[in-house]
Amino acid sequence: MPVNYLQIQGQIQAKCQQASQNQQVYQDRLEQAVRLLRQYAADLDDLRDRVNEARQADLSLRCAVPLTERLDTVRDAPVIRELPPLLAADGSQVNPSRHDAVEFAVINTGIFRILPATHLTPSEDAETQLYLLDDLRNPDAPLTEEVVALRRDLNERRLLAERAAREPSQPVITLTDGPLELYREPRNNSQFDHLLSEYLTVLQKTGRQGAVSAGYVDKPGSDLVVRLLELTAEPRQPVQETARRRPLGGVLDRVIFAGLLAPGQRSAVFAIQSSMAERFAVYDPALQPCFFYLNVGNHPARPWMARVEIPRGVAEQTDLVDALHAVLLQQCRQMGSKPYPYALHRAHEIALITRLEKEQIETMIARAMRAMGLAVGEKSPKQYHKDNF
Numbered sequence: 001m002p003v004n005y006l007q008i009q010g011q012i013q014a015k016c017q018q019a020s021q022n023q024q025v026y027q028d029r030l031e032q033a034v035r036l037l038r039q040y041a042a043d044l045d046d047l048r049d050r051v052n053e054a055r056q057a058d059l060s061l062r063c064a065v066p067l068t069e070r071l072d073t074v075r076d077a078p079v080i081r082e083l084p085p086l087l088a089a090d091g092s093q094v095n096p097s098r099h100d101a102v103e104f105a106v107i108n109t110g111i112f113r114i115l116p117a118t119h120l121t122p123s124e125d126a127e128t129q130l131y132l133l134d135d136l137r138n139p140d141a142p143l144t145e146e147v148v149a150l151r152r153d154l155n156e157r158r159l160l161a162e163r164a165a166r167e168p169s170q171p172v173i174t175l176t177d178g179p180l181e182l183y184r185e186p187r188n189n190s191q192f193d194h195l196l197s198e199y200l201t202v203l204q205k206t207g208r209q210g211a212v213s214a215g216y217v218d219k220p221g222s223d224l225v226v227r228l229l230e231l232t233a234e235p236r237q238p239v240q241e242t243a244r245r246r247p248l249g250g251v252l253d254r255v256i257f258a259g260l261l262a263p264g265q266r267s268a269v270f271a272i273q274s275s276m277a278e279r280f281a282v283y284d285p286a287l288q289p290c291f292f293y294l295n296v297g298n299h300p301a302r303p304w305m306a307r308v309e310i311p312r313g314v315a316e317q318t319d320l321v322d323a324l325h326a327v328l329l330q331q332c333r334q335m336g337s338k339p340y341p342y343a344l345h346r347a348h349e350i351a352l353i354t355r356l357e358k359e360q361i362e363t364m365i366a367r368a369m370r371a372m373g374l375a376v377g378e379k380s381p382k383q384y385h386k387d388n389f
């Protein structure tokens with residue numbers, strides 16, 4: 001049966017009414033967050049102490065940590081005569097499914113190189129990896145959807161490091177969509193540890209080459225800075241008790257910085273406090289994830305916030321942060337009223353695996369297996385009926 005629109009309509013009305021009633025609470029919290037940002041803007045040592053105390057009380061604490069810039073720092077778009085090369089990578093995958101006639105996985109990684117603000121023709125390439133048969137049968141390292149996603153993230157960074165090493169001069173900007181931190185599950189087994197170690201090694205190699213690693217998060221839903229401000233929302237004495245409280249819950253960083261940053265401006269650079277960020281820093285202090293907010297919007301009345309993640313080794317070099325800032329603005333402005341890095345958009349187009357391509361790969365595998373005398377299964381009835389609905 002189709003969706004029951006009558007029921008949906010009633011739920012929409014009820015939930016919107018509840019949201020309207022909560023609007024004043026949200027507005028009060030937002031105003032409090034802005035006041036706290038201004039009040040503690042220069043108290044960097046005190047804020048770092050509060051984070052350390054809260055971290056001892058709550059090992060899962062995830063928040064921003066100030067580095068050297070005031071919390072309310074605003075940096076104008078830098079003027080750079082010649083922008084560095086930009087390498088962008090994005091990945092697409094086919095996840096293994098027992099319902100297919102042949103169970104397999106594919107990771108396709110697109111690489112796009114451009115020399116921003118020039119008339120030179122960009123270049124593009126793709127690398128495709130197939131996982132089949134014995135790749136899927138290891139009981140100690142099953143190729144789950146999460147592991148495929150981990151390998152996709154690793155492939156993006158590995159290819160960027162390889163291509164960056166071929167550049168005749170440095171720096172070169174290497175860019176992926178999403179954060180540098182890894183959120184994939186599972187996080188507590190040997191397979192994840194192995195892939196994480198490879199990922200960190202690649203990031204380290206990229207940095208030692210003089211290249212910039214960056215992750216671009218569009219329309220971020222994070223509250224890292226808000227979480228930091230919450231540690232100041234109550235008296236210092238009970239900071240450990242407030243480690244898990246959310247007095248500013250519902251307020252997002254991007255809303256605060258939308259009122260602070262004009263088009264083209266960036267915020268201060270912050271470090272990230274989290275259990276995963278700690279693993280990065282233990283491996284190499286220069287890899288600790290950091291971030292800044294960037295208004296890539298084109299009009300003062302329509303700010304658009306992105307969160308840009310970088311390793312600490314980049315964050316501590318102003319010239320590299322400026323180069324990244326300038327390149328991202330140039331790329332976003334190429335996309336007009338819907339700002340997003342052009343190079344990332346192109347990398348996504350290169351990497352995308354269509355349904356037709358998946359079916360063609362499955363046909364190729366089945367043909368090869370039959371030719372070698374290997375058994376080919378059948379599509380499950382469930383999948384058959386889905387495909388023919």
